[in-house]
Amino acid sequence: MTDLPTAGDSGWSDPDTLGAIPPVVAVTYCASCGRSANKGNHVLCRERLRVEPPVHCTTCRRELAIVRSGSQWSATCKKHGETSGTLEDA
Ligand SMILES: [Zn+2]
Ligand SMILES: [Zn+2]
Known part of the structure; x- marks a missing residue:
């Protein structure tokens, strides 16, 4: 009984957004x-990256x-x- 889950894993994301984040x-x-x-929340950033190139x-x-x-x-x-990609139509 020593295998307790480790709390405070800073890499853990908000459960609400987990399904939308590719690994x-x-x-x-x-x-x-x-x-x-x-750090922080990049949900809006990811949305932006679908219609704008990265910065x-x-x-x-x-x-x-x-x-x-x-x-x-x-x-x-x-x-x-170089990296490249295709933007989605908004
Ligand atoms: Zn961001
Ligand atoms: Zn670089």
């Missing part, structure tokens, strides 16, 4: 607001150079290279 553990910073991805590198928080063409975007971090 991406490599993201350190919010691509939208640039704050720590594990910050999720690994180093540098500002990304964005190139958009229609709904396609590519974002280049000086250190981590």
